[in-house]
Amino acid sequence: MVQPSLTVRKEGVGRCTKVHRNFNLEKLRNGYLFTEIARRELQHLEKYPNAKVISLGIGDTTQPIPDNISMSMANYARALATAEGYRGYGAEQGNKELRKAIAETHYKDVLVKESEVFVSDGSQCDIARLLLVLGSNVTVAAQDPSFPAYIDSSVIVGQAGDLEDEVGKYCNIEYLECGPGNNFFPDLKGTSRTDIIFFCSPNNPTGHAATQNQLEQLVEFARNNGSIIIFDSAYAAYVTDGCPRSIYEIPGAREVAIEISSFSKFSGFTGVRLGWTVVPEELLFSSGFPVINDFNRIICTCFNGASNIAQAGGLACLSSEGLEAVHSVVDYYKENTKILIDTLASLGIKVYGGINAPYVWAHFPGRKSWDVFAEILEKTHITTVPGSGFGPGGEEYIRISGFGHRESILEASRRLEALF
Amino acid sequence: MSLAPQSISTSMISSSSSAFLSPSNLNFNSRRQNAWVQAKRISVCKCVAAPQEEKIAYKTKVSRNGNLGKLQAGYLFPEIARRKAAHMLKYPDAEVISLGIGDTTEPIPEVITSALAKRSYALSTQEGYSGYGAEQGEKPLRAAIASTFYKDLGIEEGDIFVSDGAKCDISRLQIVFGSNVTMAVQDPSYPAYVDSSVIMGQTGEFQKDAEKYGKIEYMRCTAENGFFPDLSTVARTDIIFFCSPNNPTGAAATREQLTRLVQFAKDNGSIIVYDSAYALYISDDNPRSIFEIPGAKEVIPELIIYLFCCSCTRLMFFLLSFVAIETSSFSKYAGFTGVRLGWTVIPKELLFSDGFPVAKDFNRIVCTCFNGASNISQAGGLACLSPEGFKAVHEVIGFYKENTDIIVETFNSLGFKVYGGKNAPYVWVQFPGRSSWDVFSEILKKTHVVTTPGSGFGPGGEGFIRVSAFGHRGNVLEACKRFKHLYK
Numbered sequence: 001m002v003q004p005s006l007t008v009r010k011e012g013v014g015r016c017t018k019v020h021r022n023f024n025l026e027k028l029r030n031g032y033l034f035t036e037i038a039r040r041e042l043q044h045l046e047k048y049p050n051a052k053v054i055s056l057g058i059g060d061t062t063q064p065i066p067d068n069i070s071m072s073m074a075n076y077a078r079a080l081a082t083a084e085g086y087r088g089y090g091a092e093q094g095n096k097e098l099r100k101a102i103a104e105t106h107y108k109d110v111l112v113k114e115s116e117v118f119v120s121d122g123s124q125c126d127i128a129r130l131l132l133v134l135g136s137n138v139t140v141a142a143q144d145p146s147f148p149a150y151i152d153s154s155v156i157v158g159q160a161g162d163l164e165d166e167v168g169k170y171c172n173i174e175y176l177e178c179g180p181g182n183n184f185f186p187d188l189k190g191t192s193r194t195d196i197i198f199f200c201s202p203n204n205p206t207g208h209a210a211t212q213n214q215l216e217q218l219v220e221f222a223r224n225n226g227s228i229i230i231f232d233s234a235y236a237a238y239v240t241d242g243c244p245r246s247i248y249e250i251p252g253a254r255e256v257a258i259e260i261s262s263f264s265k266f267s268g269f270t271g272v273r274l275g276w277t278v279v280p281e282e283l284l285f286s287s288g289f290p291v292i293n294d295f296n297r298i299i300c301t302c303f304n305g306a307s308n309i310a311q312a313g314g315l316a317c318l319s320s321e322g323l324e325a326v327h328s329v330v331d332y333y334k335e336n337t338k339i340l341i342d343t344l345a346s347l348g349i350k351v352y353g354g355i356n357a358p359y360v361w362a363h364f365p366g367r368k369s370w371d372v373f374a375e376i377l378e379k380t381h382i383t384t385v386p387g388s389g390f391g392p393g394g395e396e397y398i399r400i401s402g403f404g405h406r407e408s409i410l411e412a413s414r415r416l417e418a419l420f
Numbered sequence: 421m422s423l424a425p426q427s428i429s430t431s432m433i434s435s436s437s438s439a440f441l442s443p444s445n446l447n448f449n450s451r452r453q454n455a456w457v458q459a460k461r462i463s464v465c466k467c468v469a470a471p472q473e474e475k476i477a478y479k480t481k482v483s484r485n486g487n488l489g490k491l492q493a494g495y496l497f498p499e500i501a502r503r504k505a506a507h508m509l510k511y512p513d514a515e516v517i518s519l520g521i522g523d524t525t526e527p528i529p530e531v532i533t534s535a536l537a538k539r540s541y542a543l544s545t546q547e548g549y550s551g552y553g554a555e556q557g558e559k560p561l562r563a564a565i566a567s568t569f570y571k572d573l574g575i576e577e578g579d580i581f582v583s584d585g586a587k588c589d590i591s592r593l594q595i596v597f598g599s600n601v602t603m604a605v606q607d608p609s610y611p612a613y614v615d616s617s618v619i620m621g622q623t624g625e626f627q628k629d630a631e632k633y634g635k636i637e638y639m640r641c642t643a644e645n646g647f648f649p650d651l652s653t654v655a656r657t658d659i660i661f662f663c664s665p666n667n668p669t670g671a672a673a674t675r676e677q678l679t680r681l682v683q684f685a686k687d688n689g690s691i692i693v694y695d696s697a698y699a700l701y702i703s704d705d706n707p708r709s710i711f712e713i714p715g716a717k718e719v720i721p722e723l724i725i726y727l728f729c730c731s732c733t734r735l736m737f738f739l740l741s742f743v744a745i746e747t748s749s750f751s752k753y754a755g756f757t758g759v760r761l762g763w764t765v766i767p768k769e770l771l772f773s774d775g776f777p778v779a780k781d782f783n784r785i786v787c788t789c790f791n792g793a794s795n796i797s798q799a800g801g802l803a804c805l806s807p808e809g810f811k812a813v814h815e816v817i818g819f820y821k822e823n824t825d826i827i828v829e830t831f832n833s834l835g836f837k838v839y840g841g842k843n844a845p846y847v848w849v850q851f852p853g854r855s856s857w858d859v860f861s862e863i864l865k866k867t868h869v870v871t872t873p874g875s876g877f878g879p880g881g882e883g884f885i886r887v888s889a890f891g892h893r894g895n896v897l898e899a900c901k902r903f904k905h906l907y908k
Contacts, residue, residue: 015742015771016689016771016772016773016774016775017658017689017691017743017770017771017773018658018688018689018690018773019597019601019658019659019689019690019691019772019773020600020601020658020772020773020774021772021773021774021776021781022596022597022598022600022601022781023598023600024598025596025598025784025785028784031784031787032784032787032788034787035555035787058552060551060552062549062551063549064543064544064545064546064548064549065543065544065549066544069544070540070541070542070543070544071540071541071544073537073540073543073796074536074537074538075537077533077536077537077540077796077800078534078536078537080527080533080536080755080759081527081528081529081530081532081533081534082527083527085527086525086526086527086528087758088523088524088525088755088757088758088890089521089523089757090758092498121584121760121791121794122791124788124789124790124791125789125790125791127789128595128788128789128790132591132595132620133485133488134482134485135485135487135488135621136599136621137483137485137486138483138485148788149788149789152788153788153789156595156785156788156789157595158598158599195481195482195483196482223478225481226479226480226481226482227481227482228480228482255478255480256480268543268549268551270551270552270791271543271550271551271552271553271792271794271795272794272795272796273584273791273792273793273794273795282477282478283480284477284478284479284480285479285480285482285483285484286479286480286481286482286483286484287479287483287484288477288479289484294484294485294488297488297491297494297495298488300494300497300498301495301587301591301612301615301616301619302587302588302590302591302612302616303587303588303591304585304587304588304757304760305760306760306794307584307758307759307760307794307796307797308758308759308760309536309759309794309796310794310796313540403551
């Protein structure tokens with residue numbers, strides 16, 4: 001489809017505008033990681049049209065949404081056809097009841113107010129909006145490896161500096177290495193100060209959930225440096241061993257941390273689109289100006305609220321019936337993940353994660369992760385994600401996601417056993 | 421005369437008096453379902469942070485984004501909502517009628533809501549469940565948008581990006597463009613263009629005397645120039661935001677005017693961001709899409725030969741309007757203001773100065789900073805574009821247009837200079853020599869009708885009030901009655 005313009009440009013008769021391309025976007029070397037995974041999967045399907053490809057790559061949920069939740073959404077949608085049930089613009093910050101339900105369900109013991117909860121159409125969108133609030137003149141730290149949207153959005157907003165090709169790192173970003181050597185928690189003593197620290201726990205892609213002690217160190221580090229933590233708790237529902245589910249379980253976090261989360265992996269809302277961000281009132285810029293005021297301004301100007309139908313679904317998820325139902329789906333994925341861990345461990349492959357998150361982080365020492373990805377795809381028709389897609393710290397690792405129908409997970413395990 | 425339920429309920433902001441606000445907020449049982457349907461939206465942007473008291477408050481060492489510091493006030497519409505709420509607190513028995521924020525009020529046609537409901541149900545089945553969708557939108561919807569709105573205009577499915585609304589798309593476009601571009605807007609215009617430009621760092625400081633931000637080119641649109649700017653006085657900018665039919669003036673640009681605009685953009689190598697959110701409100705034969713406008717007359721001989729050698733219809737349009745992006749929305753067509761659905765069209769031929777396709781960068785933003793519109797909303801959008809759905813959508817639009825006629829007639833009969841209203845659901849009423857916020861306050865105080873002061877849309881809006889025509893017929897009639905009483 002791009003052919004005509006390319007041809008015309010080649011022949012020198014193309015007509016460009018005089019608008020310069022945003023040089024921040026030039027700094028992004030590749031497409032977004034998951035777009036690339038999807039592309040490769042499609043290519044593979046074209047090459048092997050009869051192969052039964054199993055997708056354990058993109059962390060896409062597969063199990064149906066529980067009945068009572070989808071029924072709430074259907075009822076809400078039908079009500080939009082009635083005079084009493086019709087709703088137009090909602091509050092940009094989200095439906096009051098939903099905000100309250102989030103505060104009361106997820107932050108029961110940690111004093112998050114309804115007014116500090118901003119409902120959104122998902123964490124990926126919130127990350128970009130948060131960076132818009134913060135602007136291009138802040139410095140950023142992120143775990144290495146980490147969910148690519150933190151660094152990519154940072155590049156887009158102009159915070160990241162240039163990419164140093166040899167090391168695969170942006171020069172203005174502080175990479176917090178997380179690996180088995182440091183128990184997947186960065187050595188903060190050796191870490192430079194940045195304004196913002198992205199921290200995801202349970203972690204995508206490593207699956208590691210930071211302990212209370214580790215998070216206390218992080219909060220202290222942030223306080224000492226006057227930094228703001230953006231804590232991504234999208235996988236909190238997968239915590240099994242008592243690790244904190246919210247940064248606000250740590251004393252002092254309210255003055256240094258924003259928390260983002262999502263219904264995607266919690267309720268299968270990957271397509272429905274619903275999430276939230278907590279910005280405590282005590283969180284202040286150096287001037288004393290409340291961060292929440294600026295976030296609210298962005299929400300009102302650059303956004304128009306999450307879909308009201310999705311919000312109705314969210315509210316149903318947080319009813320006691322809904323919570324029970326979504327937790328059984330979460331358990332289903334956790335069992336999937338366990339099957340994958342057991343399979344890989346039995347093959348002698350060193351695996352991490354999988355206990356507090358739906359991701360298994362498998363180590364292939366000495367091998368390039370894109371090569372391992374390609375080999376697994378070619379020989380077993382299973383899509384995974386190469387660790388280096390999450391940062392240089394992910395090299396030699398493969399992320400395998402526990403989302404899938406049970407039969408696919410079992411079949412994938414069989415194929416992996418055959419390969420390795 | 422009894423008013424339609426909507427105005428009565430929204431006038432009862434104090435929860436004690438409202439039977440609609442469910443008492444079961446804390447009760448997470450099956451009653452919650454009913455509670456949701458009955459609970460009223462509080463249309464107030466809550467004042468989120470009380471001023472900090474004098475205490476030793478811990479402060480981070482993160483500097484506030486200077487761009488946000490440039491914004492003069494809150495976004496316009498939350499401010500209108502705030503004033504309305506304050507008014508209702510002061511006059512708890514008043515029956516306030518909202519003709520301010522352009523919020524749709526009529527139910528969504530059933531053919532569409534049943535598609536929304538059907539998709540919702542399907543998500544709880546094995547066959548019907550879907551997770552992440554393509555960030556650019558579901559293929560059938562993209563195809564339907566292309567064939568419904570851009571048939572024979574050289575726009576294809578692949579040029580369409582489905583979104584959660586035009587307001588969000590405007591900011592995503594701004595992220596694509598970055599902070600080093602200059603922009604022009606109509607004056608007055610929809611505030612999101614200017615505000616998002618300030619946030620992105622494209623502007624200078626606000627100049628209080630002129631009431632304008634530095635580095636933005638404000639293209640004055642007045643009654644005198646037929647609400648189309650005198651392009652000979654407009655400096656070159658990289659980006660030109662142009663909304664037609666216009667919010668707030670209601671003016672729909674003619675073919676001739678848009679041809680001049682396209683030529684202007686071509687001559688300057690600029691990109692037009694054309695907001696066509698109200699296109700279906702057009703009554704006459706003004707263009708509904710910027711892509712109806714043919715390009716420059718100048719033709720490149722080699723290109724003509726090339727075109728004749730290719731049978732692809734698309735190439736025949738190659739010379740046409742590859743200076744424009746178009747953004748639109750289901751909000752004012754299908755009452756999707758809360759459901760959230762819109763789209764942006766970026767022709768593949770639209771290139772930056774180095775030849776890089778703008779669509780590729782937009783796609784990257786859409787994949788990284790967004791994750792697609794809700795799949796349920798998209799199912800609703802597809803139903804809107806079915807023959808039955810589209811017919812139903814036109815009926816609702818027709819209803820709002822009748823509202824607009826009533827409002828136009830009212831102000832005309834009172835001797836006001838009235839603009840707009842013919843091709844858009846907004847009436848632009850002139851109050852010469854008066855401050856628009858004063859007129860807004862006077863109307864609110866004396867008639868309990870919320871409008872929008874023209875200066876909220878830019879200095880060119882001073883001396884005008886925007887009256888929106890979204891509302892139940894009863895409310896619109898009652899509001900007009902009150903206007904007649906006030907201004908007789």
